[in-house]
Amino acid sequence: MKKLLTRFLSSNILNPVEMAGANARYHLSQWPVGCAPKPNLSGNRNEASSSGSPSGDESRFKRSRQVGNDYHLPVLLEEVTHYLAPQRDNLYLDATLGGGGHSEQLLRVGAKVIGLDQDPAALSFARARLGDYRDSFGAIQGNFRDFGDILETIGIRGLDGVLLDLGISSRQVDDADRGFSFNKPGPLDMRMDPDAEVTAAELVNSCDEAELARVFYHYGEERASYKIARGIVERRQAKPFQCTTDLAQFVESLIPRRGRIHPATRVFQALRIAVNNELRALEEALAEVPRWLRPGGRLVVISFHSLEDRIVKSYLKRCSQSQLDRPEWPAPKENPEHFFKLVMQKGLTPSPEEIKGNPRARSARLRVAERLEGAVS
Numbered sequence: 001m002k003k004l005l006t007r008f009l010s011s012n013i014l015n016p017v018e019m020a021g022a023n024a025r026y027h028l029s030q031w032p033v034g035c036a037p038k039p040n041l042s043g044n045r046n047e048a049s050s051s052g053s054p055s056g057d058e059s060r061f062k063r064s065r066q067v068g069n070d071y072h073l074p075v076l077l078e079e080v081t082h083y084l085a086p087q088r089d090n091l092y093l094d095a096t097l098g099g100g101g102h103s104e105q106l107l108r109v110g111a112k113v114i115g116l117d118q119d120p121a122a123l124s125f126a127r128a129r130l131g132d133y134r135d136s137f138g139a140i141q142g143n144f145r146d147f148g149d150i151l152e153t154i155g156i157r158g159l160d161g162v163l164l165d166l167g168i169s170s171r172q173v174d175d176a177d178r179g180f181s182f183n184k185p186g187p188l189d190m191r192m193d194p195d196a197e198v199t200a201a202e203l204v205n206s207c208d209e210a211e212l213a214r215v216f217y218h219y220g221e222e223r224a225s226y227k228i229a230r231g232i233v234e235r236r237q238a239k240p241f242q243c244t245t246d247l248a249q250f251v252e253s254l255i256p257r258r259g260r261i262h263p264a265t266r267v268f269q270a271l272r273i274a275v276n277n278e279l280r281a282l283e284e285a286l287a288e289v290p291r292w293l294r295p296g297g298r299l300v301v302i303s304f305h306s307l308e309d310r311i312v313k314s315y316l317k318r319c320s321q322s323q324l325d326r327p328e329w330p331a332p333k334e335n336p337e338h339f340f341k342l343v344m345q346k347g348l349t350p351s352p353e354e355i356k357g358n359p360r361a362r363s364a365r366l367r368v369a370e371r372l373e374g375a376v377s
C-alpha cells in the first residue's frame with residue numbers, strides 16, 4: 001500500500017501536466033450499440049441531418065427535467081445553452097455528463113452530444129433519461145483527461161462545442177455510500193470512478209504527515225494543514241479513519257468552528273481533489289481542447305472553487321494572447337498557443353434567484369472562449 005500511495009502521490013499530485021497517452025484508461029463497452037462511429041456522430045459539419053429533437057413533446061421534456069433535477073439541478077443552464085449556442089446536427093462534447101441536464105438542453109434543439117463521465121452510475125442515469133435521443137446521443141465512461149483518445153477511438157474528427165461542468169453532482173454528494181459528505185456517515189471513499197486506485201481512507205491512513213499537510217494546504221487552502229495532518233497521523237495509530245463523520249468530527253475537535261462553514265470543509269475538498277486527481281485532469285483536458293474544437297466552436301467551463309477557476313482563467317488568458325513578450329526579448333513574439341478569443345473577460349456567476357433555488361450554485365463561475373481559425377487535426 002505504501003508503494004502504491006507513493007506512486008499515486010508522485011505521479012498525480014503537484015506534478016507538471018503530461019498529455020494523456022498510451023496509458024489512457026476508458027471503457028468503450030459503455031458506448032451504446034449503434035452509436036459507435038455512425039455517420040450521424042462523425043461530427044462532419046456538412047453531413048445530412050438525421051434525427052433532431054425526438055418529437056418536440058414539451059411535456060415529456062418537462063417530465064424528464066423533473067426526474068433529472070432530482071439527480072442534479074444543472075447550474076447556469078440557460079447561460080450554458082446561450083454561450084454554446086447549439087445548432088441542429090452539430091456535435092458537442094459534454095465532458096461531465098452527470099445527470100444529463102445540460103446535455104438534454106443541447107439535444108432538445110437537435111444537436112448531437114457525446115457525454116462523458118467517469119462515474120458509471122451517472123452514465124446509467126443519463127442514458128435512461130436521454131433514451132429518447134438515442135440517435136443523437138452517446139454516453140461513454142471515461143476520464144475527461146483522456147477525451148482526445150476516446151474521440152479518436154470512436155472516429156470523431158472535430159467538435160462544435162465542449163462543456164466542462166466541474167466537480168461532483170448533487171447525487172454523488174447526497175449518496176452517503178460514496179463518502180463525499182461530512183454530514184452523513186459513510187465509507188471514506190470519495191472516488192468518482194469506483195475502479196480508481198486510491199480511496200480517501202487509504203490516503204488518510206497511509207500518507208505521511210508532510211504529504212497529508214501538502215494535500216490539505218494545496219488542495220484545501222487549509223491554513224491549519226500541519227496541525228490537522230499531525231493530529232490525523234497520531235490518532236490513526238490507535239484507530240484508523242474509515243468513516244466520513246469520524247474524520248469530520250476529529251477535524252472539528254482540532255479546529256474550532258467559525259461561522260457556518262464546517263471546519264472539515266477544506267479537508268474534505270482537498271481529499272476529494274487528491275483522490276480524483278481533479279486539477280491535473282482539468283489541465284490535461286484543457287490542453288487537448290484546441291485540437292478538437294472547430295473554428296467558431298466554444299469552450300464553456302463551470303468551476304466551483306478558486307483552484308479550478310485559477311487553472312481555467314490562466315489557461316484561457318495564455319491561449320488568447322496573440323503575442324508574447326518578455327523583458328529579455330528584443331521584440332514580442334507570436335504566441336504559438338493563440339487558439340482562443342475570450343467571449344467574456346470576467347467569469348459569469350449565477351443570479352441571486354438561481355442561488356436561492358439551488359444554493360449549491362453559489363460558488364459557480366462560468367468562463368467561455370471561442371476557437372479561432374486554425375488547423376484542427
Ligand SMILES: C[S@@+](CC[C@H](N)C(=O)[O-])C[C@H]1O[C@@H](n2cnc3c(N)ncnc32)[C@H](O)[C@@H]1O
Pocket residue numbers: 072073074075095096097098099100101102103116117118119122142143144145165166167168169192281
Ligand atoms: C457537476 S456534475 C455535472 C452535472 C451535469 N452537467 C448535469 O447537468 O447533470 C460533474 C460530473 O462530472 C463527473 N466528472 C468529474 N470529473 C470528471 C473527470 N475527470 N472525468 C469524467 N467525469 C468527471 C462527475 O462524476 C459528475 O458526474
